[in-house]
Amino acid sequence: MEQAPNPRSGFRLPGGLIGVIIFLTALPLVMALLGVGTGWGYPREIFTPGTKNFLAIEPIEPLIFHAVLDWIALLGVATMAFLAMLRFRLSREVFAPLIGLCFSAGGLLLLQHILISHNLWPRVPFSASALFSTWLGSRLFFPLTMTLGLFMLERAQPLRKSHYPSFLKQTGLLLGGLSVIGLLTFWLLAGVDRLVNFALPLNFLVAMFYLSAALFVNSVGRKLYPGYFSEALLLSFVPLTAAQFLLLFASGPVLSNLELFAHFLMAFGFFIPFGGLTIDYIHTYHRKAQSARELRQVQNQLMERSRQLEETNRILQQQIEERRKTQAQLRESEERARMIIETATDAFIGIDQNGRITEWNHQAEVTFGWSKEEILGSSIYEKILMPPFSKAFAEEIQNYLETHDCQFIFNQIELTARH
Numbered sequence: 001m002e003q004a005p006n007p008r009s010g011f012r013l014p015g016g017l018i019g020v021i022i023f024l025t026a027l028p029l030v031m032a033l034l035g036v037g038t039g040w041g042y043p044r045e046i047f048t049p050g051t052k053n054f055l056a057i058e059p060i061e062p063l064i065f066h067a068v069l070d071w072i073a074l075l076g077v078a079t080m081a082f083l084a085m086l087r088f089r090l091s092r093e094v095f096a097p098l099i100g101l102c103f104s105a106g107g108l109l110l111l112q113h114i115l116i117s118h119n120l121w122p123r124v125p126f127s128a129s130a131l132f133s134t135w136l137g138s139r140l141f142f143p144l145t146m147t148l149g150l151f152m153l154e155r156a157q158p159l160r161k162s163h164y165p166s167f168l169k170q171t172g173l174l175l176g177g178l179s180v181i182g183l184l185t186f187w188l189l190a191g192v193d194r195l196v197n198f199a200l201p202l203n204f205l206v207a208m209f210y211l212s213a214a215l216f217v218n219s220v221g222r223k224l225y226p227g228y229f230s231e232a233l234l235l236s237f238v239p240l241t242a243a244q245f246l247l248l249f250a251s252g253p254v255l256s257n258l259e260l261f262a263h264f265l266m267a268f269g270f271f272i273p274f275g276g277l278t279i280d281y282i283h284t285y286h287r288k289a290q291s292a293r294e295l296r297q298v299q300n301q302l303m304e305r306s307r308q309l310e311e312t313n314r315i316l317q318q319q320i321e322e323r324r325k326t327q328a329q330l331r332e333s334e335e336r337a338r339m340i341i342e343t344a345t346d347a348f349i350g351i352d353q354n355g356r357i358t359e360w361n362h363q364a365e366v367t368f369g370w371s372k373e374e375i376l377g378s379s380i381y382e383k384i385l386m387p388p389f390s391k392a393f394a395e396e397i398q399n400y401l402e403t404h405d406c407q408f409i410f411n412q413i414e415l416t417a418r419h
Helices: 015-034 061-091 095-117 128-155 161-189 193-224 228-247 257-342 362-368 387-403
Strands: 349-351 357-360
Touching: 015 228, 015 257, 061 095, 061 257, 095 128, 095 161, 095 193, 095 228, 095 257, 128 161, 128 193, 128 228, 193 228, 228 257
Parallel strands: none
Antiparallel strands: 349 357
């Protein structure tokens, strides 16, 4: 039995890109296992409520790395969401903008975490619980909103293209409302100091959400909407999930090397779908450019074919006109010959190859006594030629038909005929 083609076979990410992603995911894990950067971090006691200027805390490097990685992650989320929504305007495809809405919802929680980290969120002092709760909220909302959005998309199948705008609008309102609830919830949890004590089960819960979202991306995105973006989105769960399992082993300082490595993996994971969308755009551009070239080639071929048809039509028209003129001249010549034959003073008898009489002029009627109506179709051998000459004449006619020897035709022969 012939195997059906795989719809995803044409959307393989470059092997080099996959290798880079795996390498950059494995590198922080190896560094964490080797204890690289174990001196980074602070005791929890320095994150006391009311701290206004965390830049005065020593050492400063972990906070700088933390802030830079958070802003990079937010940049990756924002650019990916913008590009995904722009894709809907270009290609009217529902999967990418839906993921863009999910990233936008999670990005609001990430923005809350960044603002609280910089002591810019109202009435929330810079503290260990504020950092932990808001970062937990941002990490939780990305897989949660993605799972919910893909579940709704799967339940809406089959979904017509005309229903895409209304579906995205309804999903956007739902995810937006959920984001507002999340912002309020983790704003309130930011003041709960004991929340940090439940870091292990909460991080495990987030890891399970990432695995669930990865399953939905595989079952809905790759199967229903195959492309480089869905492949890259599924691949992004490698560093994102690795970051969560890395946090399961984090203990001691709030900004230890494990948590900073997890920040790096999160920021890196958010840029992978952006790369998939970029490849999709490049692929779409080349495909459209190739289609445009093929269209121009077809148009040129059609124009050339049209020109050839016009030339052929002109030649045919010219040939038809020449044939019409030739036929007119032939009819005129035949009419003139017929008039000459009819008015000739000699009898004229026309025969075919079988000796049947086909022409009989007026003088033939006078000479032989048969009218034209009576004689046409009769045998010249029976009506006109006498028996001694009919056989010889028939042989000469047959010889002319076989050899085209005109000597007999142009010789004058005197015969005795019936009257």
